[in-house]
Every structure is written in structure tokens, then in C-alpha cells.
Amino acid sequence: MSTPAKPRISKRIAAIAESATLAVDGKAKALKAAGRPVIGFGAGEPDFPTPDYIVAAAEKAVRVVANHRYTPTPGLPELRQAIVAKTLRDSHFEIGVDNVLVTNGGKQAVYQSIATIVDQGDEVILPAPYWTTYPECIRLAGGTPVEVFADETRNYCVSVEQLEAARTPKTKALIFCSPSNPTGSVYSPEQVRAIGQWAHKHGIWIITDEIYEHLRYDGAQAPSLPVLLPELADQTIILNGVAKTYAMTGWRVGWMIGPKDVIKAATNLQSHLTSNVSNVAQRAAIAALTGDLSAVDEMKVAFDRRRKLIVKMLNEIDGFECPMPQGAFYVYPAVHKVLGREIRGKKPTTSSELAALILDEVEVAAVPGEAFGPSGYLRFSYALSDEDIVEGISRIQKLING
Numbered sequence: 001m002s003t004p005a006k007p008r009i010s011k012r013i014a015a016i017a018e019s020a021t022l023a024v025d026g027k028a029k030a031l032k033a034a035g036r037p038v039i040g041f042g043a044g045e046p047d048f049p050t051p052d053y054i055v056a057a058a059e060k061a062v063r064v065v066a067n068h069r070y071t072p073t074p075g076l077p078e079l080r081q082a083i084v085a086k087t088l089r090d091s092h093f094e095i096g097v098d099n100v101l102v103t104n105g106g107k108q109a110v111y112q113s114i115a116t117i118v119d120q121g122d123e124v125i126l127p128a129p130y131w132t133t134y135p136e137c138i139r140l141a142g143g144t145p146v147e148v149f150a151d152e153t154r155n156y157c158v159s160v161e162q163l164e165a166a167r168t169p170k171t172k173a174l175i176f177c178s179p180s181n182p183t184g185s186v187y188s189p190e191q192v193r194a195i196g197q198w199a200h201k202h203g204i205w206i207i208t209d210e211i212y213e214h215l216r217y218d219g220a221q222a223p224s225l226p227v228l229l230p231e232l233a234d235q236t237i238i239l240n241g242v243a244k245t246y247a248m249t250g251w252r253v254g255w256m257i258g259p260k261d262v263i264k265a266a267t268n269l270q271s272h273l274t275s276n277v278s279n280v281a282q283r284a285a286i287a288a289l290t291g292d293l294s295a296v297d298e299m300k301v302a303f304d305r306r307r308k309l310i311v312k313m314l315n316e317i318d319g320f321e322c323p324m325p326q327g328a329f330y331v332y333p334a335v336h337k338v339l340g341r342e343i344r345g346k347k348p349t350t351s352s353e354l355a356a357l358i359l360d361e362v363e364v365a366a367v368p369g370e371a372f373g374p375s376g377y378l379r380f381s382y383a384l385s386d387e388d389i390v391e392g393i394s395r396i397q398k399l400i401n402g
Contacts, residue, residue, distance in 0.1 A: 020371030028365035039392035057287035067279035075102025122172035128373030173205035184325020362395035
């Protein structure tokens with residue numbers, strides 16, 4: 001009698017959902033490599049090169065033997081100090097180096113922050129639409145994501161009343177992201193203050209993702225929570241990195257800022273997980289953070305122009321309703337009115353089916369709303385050329401408008 005085979009993959013890892021954004025982007029790139037004229041709106045990265053002065057710093061660093069060795073797990077002292085200075089300059093939030101842990105990109109900061117404070121059975125309130133990685137990190141830590149959804153009529157911003165309705169004795173933390181991925185929405189200072197006061201009153205941790213802090217338009221403000229409410233500093237973890245601001249997504253340098261005990265515990269976790277971040281990438285990040293913001297200002301001019309272009313074109317599609325985002329480089333149109341309609345012999349009933357139809361019929365890739373919460377939405381990145389935006393959205397217009 002043979003022994004039943006044990007599963008090759010653990011239940012914990014097998015339960016992780018595939019990153020829908022990377023899946024869409026990967027499929028689009030594979031089709032393009034095969035010679036298809038695919039236009040991909042799935043990428044969450046600027047389409048600009050990393051500024052020359054940052055690349056030059058890396059070229060210099062790679063020749064220094066010390067950068068070939070292990071360095072302290074929390075990050076190079078010079079980089080941690082640069083993060084302290086940058087945080088004071090940009091957010092007006094005063095911290096020390098012991099409040100900083102440098103991570104392998106923003107994703108590691110997300111995972112480690114959640115893993116450090118969330119216990120088995122804890123609930124984490126997750127405003128939806130949310131970035132696709134958040135719920136997977138919560139589940140990996142043994143927590144339960146509790147989705148709180150705000151639709152396009154609320155500009156995708158949740159209210160304190162909604163958060164309070166979701167709060168239970170098991171609530172440990174709230175994930176907060178403004179400017180938002182996937183919607184591009186930016187909470188007003190009044191909304192941020194109200195949410196912070198609610199969290200402080202109930203002793204709820206806030207993990208606030210500030211990776212898009214510099215990509216704001218129309219005068220929108222995105223104040224850091226512990227600046228508006230200093231009393232929140234002891235129950236807030238700030239996530240950030242160089243990826244979006246300096247077009248450095250592939251360099252993999254992020255960081256988390258938090259109370260010293262949290263940073264110490266997360267550093268211990270990281271020491272067993274990845275040790276230090278690549279020293280060459282850290283040296284490049286030092287150059288980025290100690291330089292000026294002229295590069296991001298140039299990107300913002302292009303992003304602002306593309307933002308207005310893509311929203312105008314999407315709203316010309318019959319059944320699409322696209323709010324004007326105030327941050328990041330994404331738009332998030334509601335497509336409920338298209339679902340159930342016959343399009344070239346097919347009747348998509350979910351945004352996932354609609355995204356697949358659009359890719360199959362006109363070779364345009366967008367990420368369906370199911371990746372970020374409820375169905376009925378599509379996410380388009382406008383971090384691609386004006387010409388590609390016009391061509392891609394024009395194809396969808398012809399497909400749906402007829």
C-alpha cells in the first residue's frame with residue numbers, strides 16, 4: 001500500500017494569488033516580443049530613464065571594493081541619513097536613523113511592516129480599490145484583510161463612517177495609500193486628519209504607503225499622517241522608496257519608517273530574509289535623495305498632459321465613466337455599463353472578461369478591477385507615450401463604440 005503523496009507546495013504559498021498587474025504586463029510584453037502590435041497599459045512604472053547623475057553614482061560605486069561586501073542590514077548609514085534628511089525636507093517630519101530600515105523595494109517594506117505587527121487572527125482594514133499586493137501580505141502574516149469599498153461616486157476615497165463600520169475588537173491596522181494605486185485618488189488634508197484621529201482614538205496602527213508622494217496634480221496635497229497628527233507617530237509605519245519619483249523601479253530600493261521597536265524587529269526579520277540591499281543600488285539612491293527634484297518635475301509635466309488626454313478619451317467610450325485622478329499615473333474608469341453588452345459576438349459580464357476581450361480583439365492590455373477589489377473597473381497606466389495612449393484608447397473606442 002503506497003503512502004499518499006504529500007503536496008509539493010505548501011498551502012500557505014499555494015494560496016498566494018498571482019500579481020495581476022505583473023501578469024497583464026508580462027502577457028503584453030510577451031505578445032509584443034512575438035511581433036504583435038500590443039499596447040500595454042498595465043505597467044506600474046515610469047517610462048523615463050533613471051536620471052544620468054544617479055546612474056553615474058552607481059557606475060562609480062561598482063568600482064569600489066567595499067560595495068562588493070555585506071553591509072549593515074538596516075542600510076548604509078549614509079543612505080539612512082539621506083532618508084532622514086529627505087523626510088524632513090519633503091514631509092516636514094523629523095525622525096532619526098534608528099527609525100529607518102532600507103528594504104529591497106517598496107514591496108519588501110509592505111511585507112515586513114505587516115509581518116512585524118500583525119498576528120494570527122488580526123484584522124487589517126483595507127480600503128478598496130487597493131494595490132494587489134496588500135491582501136496577499138496580510139494573509140501571509142496570518143491576518144485577515146477586511147475590505148472597505150468606495151466607488152467612483154466617492155472618488156474612491158473611504159470615509160471614517162465606513163471604517164468605523166468595519167472595525168471590530170480584532171482590528172489591528174489600517175492600510176492607507178494616498179496618492180492611490182490603482183485609482184490615482186488623493187485624500188484631502190481634512191480626510192487624512194479625520195482618518196488619523198479615528199485610528200488614534202481606537203489604537204489602530206496605520207501603515208501608510210507614500211511611494212507616489214511627489215506625483216500630484218491640480219494643487220492636490222498629500223500630507224504625511226504623523227505630521228498632521230504628531231500623536232500618531234508611535235502607531236504609524238511609513239512606506240516609501242525611489243522607484244516612482246526617480247524612475248528607479250528596477251533598482252529595488254525602498255524603506256520603512258516607524259517606531260524604533262518596530263524597526264528593530266523588522267530589521268531582525270530582514271537579516272534572515274535578504275540581509276542588506278545591493279550596495280550599488282543604495283549608492284545610487286543616495287545620489288537620488290541628495291539631488292534636487294528637477295527630474296520628477298519634468299516627468300510630472302508629461303504625466304499631467306497624458307492624464308488629461310487619457311481621461312478625455314476614456315470618457316468618450318460609451319459606458320465608461322472615468323474620474324479625473326489627482327495623483328500617481330493611473331486612471332480607473334468604471335465600466336459597469338459596458339458589461340452584459342454584446343461586443344463582436346461576446347458578452348463580457350465581468351471586468352476581467354472585458355479586459356480579456358479587449359486584449360484578444362484589439363491587442364490593448366489593461367488590468368481588470370478584480371485585481372484591486374470589486375469587478376466593474378479597469379486600470380490604465382498613463383506611463384507610456386502620448387502616441388501609444390492615443391492609439392491604444394482609439395482601438396478601444398472603435399471596439400466598443402462601433
